[in-house]
Amino acid sequence: MSFTTFPLGGIHPPERKELASAVSIEVMPQPQRVVIPLSQHIGAPCKASVEVGQEVKAGEVIGTPEGFVSAPVHASITGKVTAFTSVLMPIGRMVQAVVVERAANRPDEAWQPAEDDKDYLKRSPDELKGRIKAAGIVGMGGATFPTHVKISPPKEKPIDAVIINGAECEPYLTADHRVMLEYPESVIEGLKILMAILGVTKGYVGIESNKPDAITKMLEAAKGSNIEVRTLQIKYPQGAEKMLIKSILSREVPAGGLPMDVGVVVQNVGTANAVYEACRYGKPLIERVVSVTGGGIKSPKNLKVKVGTPVSQLIETCGGLKPTAGKIISGGPMMGFAFYDLNTPVIKGTSGIVVLEQKDATGSDKFYNCIRCGRCVDACPMGLMPLMLSLFSEKGHYADAKDYHLFDCFECGSCTYVCPAKRPIVQQIKLAKTQVKP
Amino acid sequence: MEAGKENKLIVSVSPHIKSSESVDKIMWTVTATLLPTFVMGVYYFGPKAVIVTLLCIIGSLLSEYFVQKLAGKDISLKDGSAVLTGLLLGMNMPSTLPFYIPLLSSFVAVAITKQLFGGLGYNVFNPALMGRAFALITWPRAMTTWAQPIANFTGMDAKTTATPLGILKEQGLDKLLEVFGSKMHLYSELLLGHRAGSLGETSVIAILIGAAFLLLRGYITLRIPAAFLASVAAGAWVFGGKQGIFTGDPLVHVLSGGLMLGAFYMATDYVTCPTTKKGQMLFGAGCGLLTILIRLKAGYPEGVMFSILIMNCFTPLIDRGFRTEVFGAKKKA
Ligand code: SF4
Ligand code: SF4
Numbered sequence: 067m068s069f070t071t072f073p074l075g076g077i078h079p080p081e082r083k084e085l086a087s088a089v090s091i092e093v094m095p096q097p098q099r100v101v102i103p104l105s106q107h108i109g110a111p112c113k114a115s116v117e118v119g120q121e122v123k124a125g126e127v128i129g130t131p132e133g134f135v136s137a138p139v140h141a142s143i144t145g146k147v148t149a150f151t152s153v154l155m156p157i158g159r160m161v162q163a164v165v166v167e168r169a170a171n172r173p174d175e176a177w178q179p180a181e182d183d184k185d186y187l188k189r190s191p192d193e194l195k196g197r198i199k200a201a202g203i204v205g206m207g208g209a210t211f212p213t214h215v216k217i218s219p220p221k222e223k224p225i226d227a228v229i230i231n232g233a234e235c236e237p238y239l240t241a242d243h244r245v246m247l248e249y250p251e252s253v254i255e256g257l258k259i260l261m262a263i264l265g266v267t268k269g270y271v272g273i274e275s276n277k278p279d280a281i282t283k284m285l286e287a288a289k290g291s292n293i294e295v296r297t298l299q300i301k302y303p304q305g306a307e308k309m310l311i312k313s314i315l316s317r318e319v320p321a322g323g324l325p326m327d328v329g330v331v332v333q334n335v336g337t338a339n340a341v342y343e344a345c346r347y348g349k350p351l352i353e354r355v356v357s358v359t360g361g362g363i364k365s366p367k368n369l370k371v372k373v374g375t376p377v378s379q380l381i382e383t384c385g386g387l388k389p390t391a392g393k394i395i396s397g398g399p400m401m402g403f404a405f406y407d408l409n410t411p412v413i414k415g416t417s418g419i420v421v422l423e424q425k426d427a428t429g430s431d432k433f434y435n436c437i438r439c440g441r442c443v444d445a446c447p448m449g450l451m452p453l454m455l456s457l458f459s460e461k462g463h464y465a466d467a468k469d470y471h472l473f474d475c476f477e478c479g480s481c482t483y484v485c486p487a488k489r490p491i492v493q494q495i496k497l498a499k500t501q502v503k504p
Numbered sequence: 505m506e507a508g509k510e511n512k513l514i515v516s517v518s519p520h521i522k523s524s525e526s527v528d529k530i531m532w533t534v535t536a537t538l539l540p541t542f543v544m545g546v547y548y549f550g551p552k553a554v555i556v557t558l559l560c561i562i563g564s565l566l567s568e569y570f571v572q573k574l575a576g577k578d579i580s581l582k583d584g585s586a587v588l589t590g591l592l593l594g595m596n597m598p599s600t601l602p603f604y605i606p607l608l609s610s611f612v613a614v615a616i617t618k619q620l621f622g623g624l625g626y627n628v629f630n631p632a633l634m635g636r637a638f639a640l641i642t643w644p645r646a647m648t649t650w651a652q653p654i655a656n657f658t659g660m661d662a663k664t665t666a667t668p669l670g671i672l673k674e675q676g677l678d679k680l681l682e683v684f685g686s687k688m689h690l691y692s693e694l695l696l697g698h699r700a701g702s703l704g705e706t707s708v709i710a711i712l713i714g715a716a717f718l719l720l721r722g723y724i725t726l727r728i729p730a731a732f733l734a735s736v737a738a739g740a741w742v743f744g745g746k747q748g749i750f751t752g753d754p755l756v757h758v759l760s761g762g763l764m765l766g767a768f769y770m771a772t773d774y775v776t777c778p779t780t781k782k783g784q785m786l787f788g789a790g791c792g793l794l795t796i797l798i799r800l801k802a803g804y805p806e807g808v809m810f811s812i813l814i815m816n817c818f819t820p821l822i823d824r825g826f827r828t829e830v831f832g833a834k835k836k837a
Pocket of ligand 1: 435436437453456485487489779
């Protein structure tokens with residue numbers, strides 16, 4: 067059977083999902099200490115609303131949003147604010163963070179729902195949006211764009227479809243897979259809420275064909291609704307919004323445009339789950355499922371983790387690193403960021419911790435001249451000519467790179483993956499982007 | 505726990521995994537797929553075929569080594585590209601040559617055409633074809649003295665003869681059919697390679713075996729070869745006949761000369777062909793049309809080499825003029 071996919075480019079890196087896809091989600095014990103960054107989203111950082119020494123309860127707001135594109139930050143455990151600090155995030159940015167510590171002899175005081183609104187679907191869109199905003203929900207696939215902003219498109223952009231992104235096309239990652247398998251109803255209910263807010267009658271879930279068990283579960287959960295669960299061909303980067311919309315609806319987001327330009331809103335599986343929990347139970351986004359996987363970790367797992375837990379503790383919970391471990395990545399190996407420091411906390415957008423073995427991790431700095439083989443051109447899902455972008459950037463001709471649609475590149479890495487000359491194309495593109503204005 | 509200190513973690517930008525393809529692997533694989541062709545060359549032309557080919561390869565390696573040494577660059581012999589150029593050059597030579605022609609031609613191919621233009625990736629012209637063009641212009645007689653294919657190792661100094669395309673050019677199709685007996689026999693001899701010609705252009709089947717492997721592995725695509733062959737066939741059919749247009753025999757043209765080798769191994773040279781789908785098809789079609797133009801109207805019986813070299817000049821222009829269509833770009837009405 068042939069499934070739909072996007073037409074241009076794309077690659078098939080080894081999936082390596084088998085490492086963790088069969089491991090059920092395990093709730094990680096509450097950590098003694100969490101470090102919660104005040105900026106876990108795209109947009110303005112939050113302002114701390116607590117003081118050192120103050121007692122906080124799990125779920126209490128500790129950072130309030132500044133500006134429209136922002137989302138509040140909550141304490142993920144009950145304890146005392148012991149310090150303000152700054153942490154270096156994998157993206158290479160220092161951010162302010164609040165440290166919360168649990169008294170040694172105190173029992174876990176996990177967050178408890180104060181309400182159970184079974185009629186959440188009957189609430190007004192503004193009411194639901196308010197709950198989502200208050201819960202601090204952001205895109206959990208890694209983009210971390212505040213969800214309440216994404217579902218508030220301007221009037222002149224009518225939306226007629228909501229898509230839940232269950233492609234999880236990055237190699238290794240299995241968190242979305244497990245969430246769809248274990249909480250299918252929550253994901254579908256989350257989608258229904260999003261549809262209600264946007265006044266949309268048609269919803270979609272896009273899942274790649276390598277997750278047949280998740281597809282079955284989601285089909286069951288969606289039975290009798292206006293939600294279509296669509297099986298997609300396996301191809302990276304299917305989970306990129308523009309590719310996913312093309313795969314499912316055959317609509318092409320204009321260059322430089324956004325999904326809303328073609329009437330679509332896309333949300334990640336984890337986000338849909340969080341939306342449901344927020345709208346029904348008022349649960350803030352204080353924990354998430356993270357795949358800890360890769361050839362360099364002793365026992366790969368899918369952990370439900372409190373935001374702010376240091377990555378080193380996740381690794382410990384998974385039996386620690388193998389001696390062959392060579393590189394630790396936040397997110398998937400195609401678009402994720404390598405960790406500098408394992409004290410870095412898990413944030414709302416941490417979809418996975420992938421530990422690559424030395425032999426699999428590329429980090430070599432020696433590369434050849436471009437042999438013009440055209441593989442990168444054939445691989446680029448955006449229809450760009452990566453070899454030219456790479457060459458122009460290398461020579462410092464940034465304006466020429468712009469002429470070759472530099473800013474349409476979303477850094478999926480497909481070109482770099484296939485390049486036999488091992489050219490650091492994405493790196494060169496990133497550099498060029500900092501040198502010219504869009 | 506501080507990363508980097510205890511674990512020596514690698515920190516670099518995404519993507520963190522890469523495919524196992526490499527320049528070396530590509531060059532050596534292409535070289536290996538030429539083995540059937542080389543073996544057929546030896547089968548038909550005897551030990552002299554081995555000598556000519558080896559001289560080309562040795563000349564290429566020496567040229568690469570000395571130029572890189574002189575320029576103070578890293579020596580890149582192990583990437584296989586010099587060996588491949590030498591082998592391809594050998595496949596484009598007759599077996600009858602004195603030793604200095606292969607050596608000097610490979611110097612032109614590798615030292616001048618490739619290294620002086622900046623090395624692998626920067627050359628404008630296909631190195632092997634430049635080497636051959638140099639030889640053809642410098643030693644026109646030697647480069648067109650073809651040995652009769654012998655299929656055994658006894659008659660090494662067998663008499664020389666004309667290539668099928670040579671006969672076609674000078675005496676016409678009727679004479680060619682007379683030499684080979686019948687049309688079917690002509691086709692089958694062309695397929696098997698029992699004909700005079702350069703070492704590597706004799707057996708169509710041997711070339712196709714290697715090419716099929718490259719196609720299956722995705723090392724080349726059909727865009728260039730298909731456009732090349734199709735336009736030669738069309739041109740031969742339309743203009744190649746004696747009884748006016750649409751009476752030519754396309755198969756004779758497609759199967760003879762250096763077309764197969766040129767279409768699958770020379771025109772598809774990554775460095776000197778365009779990188780976009782449209783550009784590649786245009787490039788292939790251009791090669792084909794020029795080839796048939798030379799074969800039918802110009803002074804040479806064969807035009808594959810010159811047509812590819814001419815199209816090489818246009819590659820930068822084609823790449824600039826026929827860019828890819830960007831996802832989400834406004835479709836022009
Ligand atoms: S894949 Fe690498 S070598 Fe091939 S054309 Fe692109 S940049 Fe050049
Ligand atoms: S990283 Fe950019 S240029 Fe490379 S394949 Fe992806 S979109 Fe195309």
